[in-house]
Amino acid sequence: MLxxxxxxxxxxxxxxxxxxxxSIRLAKYFNSxxxxxxxRQFYRELKxxxxxxxxxxxxxxxxxxxxxxxxxxxxxxxKFELDCLRILDGIFEKYGFAFLVGGSGLYVDALCNGIxxxxxxxxxxxQRVLDRFNKEGIESLRFDLKKLDPExxxxxxxxxxxxxxxxxxxxxxxxxxxxxFHTGNQRKRPFEIVKIxxxxxxxxxxxxxxxxxxxxxxxGLENEARQFYKHKNLNSLNTVGYKEMFEYFDGEISKExxxxxxxxxxRRYAKRQLAWFARxxxxxxxxxxxxxEICEFIEGELRIRRR
RNA sequence: GGUGCCAUAGCUCAGUUGGUAGAGCAACGGACUGAAAAUCCGUGUGUCCCUGGUUCAAUUCCAGGUGGCACCA
Numbered sequence: 008m009l010x011x012x013x014x015x016x017x018x019x020x021x022x023x024x025x026x027x028x029x030s031i032r033l034a035k036y037f038n039s040x041x042x043x044x045x046x047r048q049f050y051r052e053l054k055x056x057x058x059x060x061x062x063x064x065x066x067x068x069x070x071x072x073x074x075x076x077x078x079x080x081x082x083x084x085x086k087f088e089l090d091c092l093r094i095l096d097g098i099f100e101k102y103g104f105a106f107l108v109g110g111s112g113l114y115v116d117a118l119c120n121g122i123x124x125x126x127x128x129x130x131x132x133x134q135r136v137l138d139r140f141n142k143e144g145i146e147s148l149r150f151d152l153k154k155l156d157p158e159x160x161x162x163x164x165x166x167x168x169x170x171x172x173x174x175x176x177x178x179x180x181x182x183x184x185x186x187x188f189h190t191g192n193q194r195k196r197p198f199e200i201v202k203i204x205x206x207x208x209x210x211x212x213x214x215x216x217x218x219x220x221x222x223x224x225x226x227g228l229e230n231e232a233r234q235f236y237k238h239k240n241l242n243s244l245n246t247v248g249y250k251e252m253f254e255y256f257d258g259e260i261s262k263e264x265x266x267x268x269x270x271x272x273x274r275r276y277a278k279r280q281l282a283w284f285a286r287x288x289x290x291x292x293x294x295x296x297x298x299x300e301i302c303e304f305i306e307g308e309l310r311i312r313r314r
Numbered sequence: 315g316g317u318g319c320c321a322u323a324g325c326u327c328a329g330u331u332g333g334u335a336g337a338g339c340a341a342c343g344g345a346c347u348g349a350a351a352a353u354c355c356g357u358g359u360g361u362c363c364c365u366g367g368u369u370c371a372a373u374u375c376c377a378g379g380u381g382g383c384a385c386c387a
Binding site: 022045046047056057081082083084085086087088110111112113114116117120121122123125127128164166167168169170173177188189191241242243245246247248249250271272273274275276277278279280282283286 | 340342343344345346347348349350351352353355
């Protein structure tokens with residue numbers, strides 16, 4: 008047990024770097040449990056293409072939020088925040104510290120800093136706004152947003168449909184400007200957070216990514232994707248590894264091309280993750296090959312708090 | 315060995331009637347408050363093979379060299 012506050016180790020890094028393997032070793036060695044902050048490993052149907060931990064790996068250490076929902080479910084970052092806090096209570100009670108591991112930056116931040124309370128948008132409004140976007144394009148929604156929330160309009164990325172749609176949705180369903188919900192406040196958490204970033208030489212990372220994609224193909228990614236081909240429009244399936252396979256099934260590209268695109272899109276995803284995680288200056292970065300250093304660092308953090 | 319063609323970005327190639335160069339793909343940088351593995355924005359990164367010659371000026375023309383390809387021996 009820790010002396011004062013409980014402690015959360017947050018392990019982040021680009022896809023394919025080896026977060027899963029490392030975190031299992033750490034959780035076993037230090038004796039605690041793992042919560043996943045990977046927005047695609049939540050889906051129980053997606054195993055191969057998301058490189059979810061295997062059954063053997065799951066048996067080694069208790070994992071949370073892996074395969075906890077279906078691709079047909081609606082899930083979001085706020086639900087994630089609540090789920091995490093609930094699960095953490097249990098883990099802290101048993102061990103006093105826990106590991107959060109995953110590459111979805113927005114989700115990690117939602118847990119660490121909190122996210123503003125915004126009422127859910129009802130399905131009708133969401134559909135109406137989407138329909139308008141599809142029929143009239145982004146211009147029309149931009150025009151609306153300018154009237155509904157000039158403050159947000161001034162700062163938002165006006166070329167990004169998702170941002171505009173979301174803002175208009177919230178304005179319409181709540182009757183208040185979207186920006187009024189943004190407090191900019193960091194939530195105070197009843198636990199301490201230590202962030203560990205994993206990185207390595209870019210070329211090595213890319214080799215690992217390529218090898219992992221080849222492995223997914225061997226493991227049967229094509230079959231896994233084919234099972235859900237008829238649901239390809241689900242948001243949960245707008246995911247690297249699946250969307251390229253769907254293009255192949257559509258007859259738009261060859262299988263070889265699909266594999267090549269999965270590799271490329273995974274590389275691009277990894278870069279976006281690195282850009283996101285680089286913003287948080289409190290993150291302590293390690294090379295994935297220096298696992299002893301990481302171990303010693305965690306040991307040290309625990310020792311400080313144990314007396 | 316001879317003849318011809320080629321040599322320009324990481325790759326495939328375009329181009330400059332002589333004024334130091336540009337496409338596609340790849341790559342790189344960034345943003346991010348409830349669908350985030352999503353979505354969006356930005357960036358040419360170059361001894362134009364080497365050495366000489368002609369010229370105010372050579373990646374471009376000429377000569378030689380090197381490397382590659384093709385054909386003939």
